[in-house]
Amino acid sequence: MEKRRFGRTGLWVSVLGFGGAPIGFLKTDRERVSKILSTLLDNGVNLIDTAASYPGSEEMIAETIGSRRDQYVLVSKCGQKVPGVEGTDWSEKLILDSVDRSLRNLKTDRLDVMLLHSCGLEVLERGEAIAALVKARDAGKVRFPGYSGDNEAVAYAATRREIAVVETSISIADQANIEKLLPIAQQNDVGVIAKRPIANAAWKDPSNQPGMYKSYSQPYTERLEKMGLQPADVGYAAADSHAWPEMALRFTLSFPQVSCAIIGTTNPDNVRANLQYAANGALPADAVAKIRAAFKHADPTGAWPGLT
Ligand SMILES: NC(=O)c1ccc[n+]([C@@H]2O[C@H](COP(=O)([O-])OP(=O)(O)OC[C@H]3O[C@@H](n4cnc5c(N)ncnc54)[C@H](OP(=O)(O)O)[C@@H]3O)[C@@H](O)[C@H]2O)c1
Numbered sequence: 432m433e434k435r436r437f438g439r440t441g442l443w444v445s446v447l448g449f450g451g452a453p454i455g456f457l458k459t460d461r462e463r464v465s466k467i468l469s470t471l472l473d474n475g476v477n478l479i480d481t482a483a484s485y486p487g488s489e490e491m492i493a494e495t496i497g498s499r500r501d502q503y504v505l506v507s508k509c510g511q512k513v514p515g516v517e518g519t520d521w522s523e524k525l526i527l528d529s530v531d532r533s534l535r536n537l538k539t540d541r542l543d544v545m546l547l548h549s550c551g552l553e554v555l556e557r558g559e560a561i562a563a564l565v566k567a568r569d570a571g572k573v574r575f576p577g578y579s580g581d582n583e584a585v586a587y588a589a590t591r592r593e594i595a596v597v598e599t600s601i602s603i604a605d606q607a608n609i610e611k612l613l614p615i616a617q618q619n620d621v622g623v624i625a626k627r628p629i630a631n632a633a634w635k636d637p638s639n640q641p642g643m644y645k646s647y648s649q650p651y652t653e654r655l656e657k658m659g660l661q662p663a664d665v666g667y668a669a670a671d672s673h674a675w676p677e678m679a680l681r682f683t684l685s686f687p688q689v690s691c692a693i694i695g696t697t698n699p700d701n702v703r704a705n706l707q708y709a710a711n712g713a714l715p716a717d718a719v720a721k722i723r724a725a726f727k728h729a730d731p732t733g734a735w736p737g738l739t
Contacts, residue, residue: 432475432709435690437504438622440575440595442543444504446684447471447709448478450626450695455481455488457642459697465495466699472502474706480598480624480693481537482508482548483516483529489536497538506598506624507533508548508579510560521547521554526563530572541572544596546579547588549739555588565593579626581737586611589621596622600737601689602630603660603682604651606726608737613688627738628692629679630655641697650738657729664725665718676701677708682722685713 434443449471454464468479479496481488489507496503509529511520516532518525530545545567547560554560555578564576577596578588585599589612597616599608605627616623631644633651640648662674683692694705713719726735 432706433712434475434477435687436622437690438595438616439620440544440622442504442622444478444622444691445476445709446689446691447476447680447705448480448624448691448693449476450693451479451481451488451492452485453641453644453695453697454491455485457697458487459491461491461494463697463699464491467696467702468492468496470699470702471706472496472499476706477502478504478506478624478691478693480506480626482546483513483533483536484508484511484548489533493536493538500539504543505537505539506544506546506577506596507537507542508546508598509533510548510550521550521560523559523563523566526560527567530564530567534572541574544575544577545573546577546596546598549580550578550584552584552587555584555591561591561593575622577622579624581608581739582611585737586615589615589619594621596624598624598626598693600627600739601625601683601686601692602628602651603679603722603726604630604633604654604658605735605738606723607733607735609686609723611737613686617688622690623688625683625689625692627651628683629676629694632676632679634675654726654729654735658725659729660722660725665714665721673704673708676704677711678714678718678722680705680708681711681714682719684709685719 575595579598631648667674
């Protein structure tokens, strides 16, 4: 598994990581999660992403791979009310309480990265939320404060000296942050995690999408339709059932400033497939250029923002 430098953290992370949202929101059973996470770790994946607000996700990660804690970079998110944590959203108290709750749920004494979970630019500028994460860092509970979000907010976050890691949407159907964030992240040596890296598998018929993904993936399905993009345009065989997810992941990994792409999955077969796609590396430059051109052609005025 290829590893990339994770900004100025001093860590190196696998290009494929695990996104812990669907195991929580889709209530995936423990045996399945155990299989997914052990297969990933056994094959060199070393970044696991979760959040205080993904129901049961942190607990499930602790139950299934807690005994292998030294083998992965653990990322969680906080900032808004979750069961057991009261207070004003983005306040110091709520953030510090949420850090403690995540440490309990994850049965660990440290989070490698704690991200502010998609607050707006004004919250970042006010400073209290970032200062709260710095306090948690100084108390030894969080190694690196970070921010998860998009557009102007993530571009601003990447300029703050306290922020070592950002997480942002980058995919075939979500390209705004490539221009808005990546050069700034590089300049400030901030680690970049790509969220929604295969565009929520939006090439699927929405009626076949599970649970919350039905509506969540819809804007990406519409964008892909407008782009008129097909894997055959970049050299995949029309009948290749792996073409869409492979093209999607390899596109996201084609940007060297992206340290890790965290795919969310509840399916061990997809885990094995994703490991293979990651091993195939970046797409050739001409394929990346075609996918970039299809996006620009469908959105000539740059009206499609990064979707959180
Ligand atoms: N605001 C935020 O901070 C924020 C927002 C969104 C996401 N995130 C993080 O980013 C992670 C990834 O984003 P995401 O889960 O929304 O989107 P994603 O990873 O782009 O797509 C997930 C979807 O793709 C499917 N899938 C996975 N591998 C596949 C394959 N090989 N072939 C076909 N379908 C495949 C999954 O279905 P199966 O279960 O069937 O595999 C799932 O429905 C999240 O889990 C979360 O950790 C953070």
